[in-house]
Amino acid sequence: MHADAVVFDIDGVLVDVADSYRRAIVESVDRTYDETISRADVQQFKDAGGFNNDWELTYAAALYVLTARETAVSLEAFTDDIEARGGGLDAAEATVESLLSDPTTVFDQWNPDGLRETFQALYLGSDLYRDLEGGDPPFDAPGYIHDEPVLLRPETLDALGDREIGVVTGRPSAEADIALDRVALDVDDDHRFTMDDWDEGKPHPAALVTVAERLDAQSLVFVGDTLDDVKTALNADAADPERVYYGIGVLSGGLTGDDGRQKFAEIGAAAVVEDVNEVPELLD
Numbered sequence: 001m002h003a004d005a006v007v008f009d010i011d012g013v014l015v016d017v018a019d020s021y022r023r024a025i026v027e028s029v030d031r032t033y034d035e036t037i038s039r040a041d042v043q044q045f046k047d048a049g050g051f052n053n054d055w056e057l058t059y060a061a062a063l064y065v066l067t068a069r070e071t072a073v074s075l076e077a078f079t080d081d082i083e084a085r086g087g088g089l090d091a092a093e094a095t096v097e098s099l100l101s102d103p104t105t106v107f108d109q110w111n112p113d114g115l116r117e118t119f120q121a122l123y124l125g126s127d128l129y130r131d132l133e134g135g136d137p138p139f140d141a142p143g144y145i146h147d148e149p150v151l152l153r154p155e156t157l158d159a160l161g162d163r164e165i166g167v168v169t170g171r172p173s174a175e176a177d178i179a180l181d182r183v184a185l186d187v188d189d190d191h192r193f194t195m196d197d198w199d200e201g202k203p204h205p206a207a208l209v210t211v212a213e214r215l216d217a218q219s220l221v222f223v224g225d226t227l228d229d230v231k232t233a234l235n236a237d238a239a240d241p242e243r244v245y246y247g248i249g250v251l252s253g254g255l256t257g258d259d260g261r262q263k264f265a266e267i268g269a270a271a272v273v274e275d276v277n278e279v280p281e282l283l284d
Contacts, residue, residue: 001246001270001282005217007166007208010176012225012253013276014152014183020144022254024123025058028115029065031122037061037075043254044079046226047263050088052170052202053195058119059112060092066106067096087228124175132174145178151252152183152276159280164215167192168207168222168232190214203231205239212236212243219244221270223279225253230269246270248279 011017022042030036042057051057064078078095085091097103117138121129125143130136157165167187169176173194180187191214193207200206202224212220220243222233233247249255249264252275264272271282 001221003163003217003219003221003246003283005164005166005212005215005220006160006279006283007168007211007220007222008152008185008276009222009224009226009229010167010169010171010179012151013223013250014150014185015148015179016151016252017148019147020123021054023144023147024119025054025061027122028058028119029062031118032111032115033062033065033109035065035069037064041075044075045082046228046254048079048083048087048091049203049228049231050082050086050091050201052226052228054170055112055116055119056089058115059110060089062110062112062115063092063096063106066109067099070105071099073099145175148179148182150183152185154184156277156280157185160283163283164217165191166211166215166220167194168202168211169193170195170201172196202226202228203235205232205236208232208236208245209240209243212240212245217243219246221246221248221279221283223248223250223276225250225255227255227263227267230264230267233270234268248273248282250275252276 008014011021022039025042026036026039045051045057045060067073081095082091085094096106120133121137121139121141123144126137126140128143165187171194173196176194191211198207208222230247230249233245237245247269249269249272251260255263261272
């Protein structure tokens with residue numbers, strides 16, 4: 001596999017977010033509604049597509065919890081319907097409307113703003129919340145952001161040689177800065193896209209194509225931990241005939257083991273590896 005440039009997702013690729021973002025999803029719903037999904041269940045929303053924004057995944061998980069109180073729908077059926085409708089939060093809302101004769105019973109209880117506030121307090125902790133959100137948190141918390149083990153080893157960066165490096169992530173810019181500082185990865189602002197830089201989100205190819213153009217790359221690999229990450233590379237390859245894009249799936253996020261390998265392979269991943277540190281071997 002030849003590549004002039006390597007573009008990384010952050011969560012589940014450069015840092016482990018099982019005890020940070022995913023924990024905040026589960027606990028935000030629990031704090032708000034005294035009931036929640038499991039951490040393993042988070043992956044079902046990710047696999048449904050359109051949930052690179054973890055705030056929106058939290059809102060959708062809350063919709064499921066509230067809907068399940070009114071009907072016997074299983075989480076699998078709920079997320080399968082979301083996937084069939086194209087994925088994402090709009091599809092989750094449409095799923096609720098299709099399941100209930102009177103969905104206002106759910107939507108009247110649904111509080112995305114409150115969920116986001118709770119999520120940020122849990123994830124950032126009190127001090128960072130004040131710095132980044134511009135106000136006092138709803139409660140004091142130490143911040144799960146400090147529980148993100150680094151996955152990318154320094155020797156892996158060295159092994160990439162003189163290849164250009166980019167980042168495409170669903171994180172807000174300030175939170176991307178924190179993660180990139182932690183892994184000691186210095187990426188020019190022009191060579192990265194965060195939640196704050198584009199509206200569409202993955203798997204829309206716009207961000208990846210723009211990064212490829214700015215890196216002046218003729219061939220590029222995008223390394224991600226979700227199906228939407230690989231789909232982003234495939235969509236970019238279809239949208240940009242001047243370049244070649246490869247999507248590499250890593251098993252260090254929510255998709256793991258043989259099941260994860262199969263899901264990545266079924267959607268057309270160019271390769272599947274245990275973690276980001278195996279990527280240079282694919283490029284030699």
